[in-house]
Amino acid sequence: MTEAPEFRPPPERPFPDRPPQDPPAEEREEEAARDAQDELVDTVRELLDEDQHDRVRALLADLHAADIAQVIEHVGPGRREALVGILSADFDAEVLTYLDQEVREEVIELLEPKDLAAAVAELETDDAVDVIQDLDEESRREILDNLPPETRQLVEEGLTFPEYSAGRLMSRGFVSVPQFWTVGRLLDYLRAAASVEDSDLPEDFYDIFIVDPAHRVVGAVPLSRVMRAKRTVRLGDILTEAHHLIPATMDQEEVARKFRKYGLVSAPVVDEAQRLIGVITVDDVVDVIEEEAEEDLLRLGGVGEGDLYRAVLDTTRSRFSWLAVNLVTAIVASLVIGMFEAAIEKVVALAVLMPIVASMGGNAGTQTLTVAVRALATRELTDANALRVVGKEVLVGTANGVLFAILAGLIAWGWFRDPLLGGVIGAAMIVNLISAGLFGAMIPLVLHKLKIDPAVASAVFLTTVTDVVGFLAFLGLASLVLL
């Protein structure tokens, strides 16, 4: 079939004989990009301090919205108000979508409702929903009232879906046609629709969705496949059946997992009658995927959410509660030590050595905990392999327990010239590392079963266990053996 009238061989794809391998130069480039951004922030700061508003505006005029967002984030809370004031008259709503949650709320409060509404009206509906959903009822009303009626209706519809659901994430712009259409008819339809002012054809789309008369999804045809097909081909003959329908109420983390697991690029969102109401593309879920992993990291570290841009007072308050819980844990450990005051008074070496057992247990338990929490989040740890994982962690705890019992035992023996003391610390080490493995795996599993986020609560329980068991085993054994 190479007789097609205008067929020409594809332009040759050159390939360098020697691949470009110059990591230092590459690194310098990255470094340079970073420095340029830092320098820009410094310049903006200086100009703000000198009240040179026009120069700030000129400097930022040609930047990508993502870069402007970064400048707003980095100038610091003091100068942020002035900067937003300068940009407010003709605020680029795209900037809002790139801002960190905390900073975005601050900026929204700094903007006049009418400026904000004008900005939001420029956004795609899913981005507009994303921006508006965090506002309180009053500001939300105010902005919605200032939107053009059509946009407003779409945004209000988006807001009716539960928070963090596929419905909030999806884009309403998609192209859906019946399966008897041919490629030619589709192309003519798209070309005609595009030339109509104010058509509701989305700016970007990646699949043509094929729907039945009840508007239920039958399948999808990727654009690249449409373009390869001749005009006479029926779309129904080249569609891929839709396997991965996303219900609009599905939790966004579940959506992200589905995209990751099956390597999806886009998936149709349907209502409870299986009718097509939107589409989610992989770039929409990238943020969800990263936030999910980041959330676990921050929660395990005892911080609720990223607070880099928060004020001192807010940060202090948000971290206080976690520390307060830990104070209780520490006091429980102290109560255990208090039971053995008499023993410590006789053998002070016990006070010197006791933190070693507790701390090793804490660290070993945290290793297990981290793996378990992450595996629960990614659904790699399920009922099917829970028992095996717990069993394995106990075995690992036993193995490392024996190894560190020998090490710590020898050290204690040499330090205090007392083989019995060495034996006691060794035995306590084995007990504590086994319990660290057991509880490090069990605690997240149990919390998960109880529908409590294991990333938030696991660490407290674990520290309590490893401290109590560590002090109890070491001081208890010592009381029995040494006194």
Added chain:
Amino acid sequence: MTEAPEFRPPPERPFPDRPPQDPPAEEREEEAARDAQDELVDTVRELLDEDQHDRVRALLADLHAADIAQVIEHVGPGRREALVGILSADFDAEVLTYLDQEVREEVIELLEPKDLAAAVAELETDDAVDVIQDLDEESRREILDNLPPETRQLVEEGLTFPEYSAGRLMSRGFVSVPQFWTVGRLLDYLRAAASVEDSDLPEDFYDIFIVDPAHRVVGAVPLSRVMRAKRTVRLGDILTEAHHLIPATMDQEEVARKFRKYGLVSAPVVDEAQRLIGVITVDDVVDVIEEEAEEDLLRLGGVGEGDLYRAVLDTTRSRFSWLAVNLVTAIVASLVIGMFEAAIEKVVALAVLMPIVASMGGNAGTQTLTVAVRALATRELTDANALRVVGKEVLVGTANGVLFAILAGLIAWGWFRDPLLGGVIGAAMIVNLISAGLFGAMIPLVLHKLKIDPAVASAVFLTTVTDVVGFLAFLGLASLVLL
């Protein structure tokens, strides 16, 4: 222009009057999906134990490659060999791309080189490179020698790029045409090329790249824009200039950051002469983005990489080194306590209370550390705001230090009926929480400057600091005040 011959209004988009809001039902559905997967794994296990190989093969025959991968991961190391043996004759290479790194290596070793080569030949080149790159030289050669010459050349070219670079991540399948081509000519070209057997037209593509005669990227036209344009439109007139060229040697994490920052869907990869050699789409970087966040989480937890699927011995070994480092840290803390044996002998209450100060410092420091490590990874913490962040963390530490000084002081006073002891623990608490804030922010920053991964090394240094400062401040002050 609504006179286009076949134009028809788009099918009506129904929208439910009442959005489907039934989270419990939704949750039940997820639960059901999870249980179904668990049940499948259980069934496969039973069948394997009963040597019912044909039934296993039948059960897995119609599953998505991602689901098969999950079964292979979840049946456990003992049964994995048998399962891979059953699947090996006609192994679906797609499954390899979905497997966890650890399990994938195991499966590759279980497959015969010729079965593996047959499987790899089916893959897209970037996936093939991904699978082959982890093998040792010998197995790599063996597979490459078994590949068809053309695939082999592309795979070998891919392997010449540095590990974790854009060159390894990119797909070689793209469509590039000169800018004087019209939409009509492009469509004819694609249709003709598609009807040629063995054409090198990629299966999926999202942009048409426009190149100059030297094959340098001039810009790109998204497919959705091509489809909206009339046949006579010149591609040069509707292209978007290429802003985000990715050099083939760019580190994959840098690529991921760029995609995230600018919300990219796809970006062209170029060689050092700016010639187009590949394309990276957002679905290629999803894994990189998640792995990056996950890596930080696991490293902070003291585990090098996900080890859920590793054998007990490997896991024990990989965790040993981190625990050994922590043993040294714990001993340093014990040495500090040892300096105050005399004081502890006189006032045993010191031994009871001392872990409180150290543990609160450790937890407060970890909060700061977690935020700082993550912000460094996402480039939100840079030279431009480093000083401000450190200053803020010191202030937060001071504020929480004062609060917990009062709490712990009152508790110690009440417990041991000694106001002086309360004062000592309070003062030590303030000192330790301030140093926790200072070092929690400084340590990752300094390590980052020294090009050491802060996620790996920060925690050890921090624990040492908060333990030493905690014990030193509390016991030292006590020696001065109480004795």
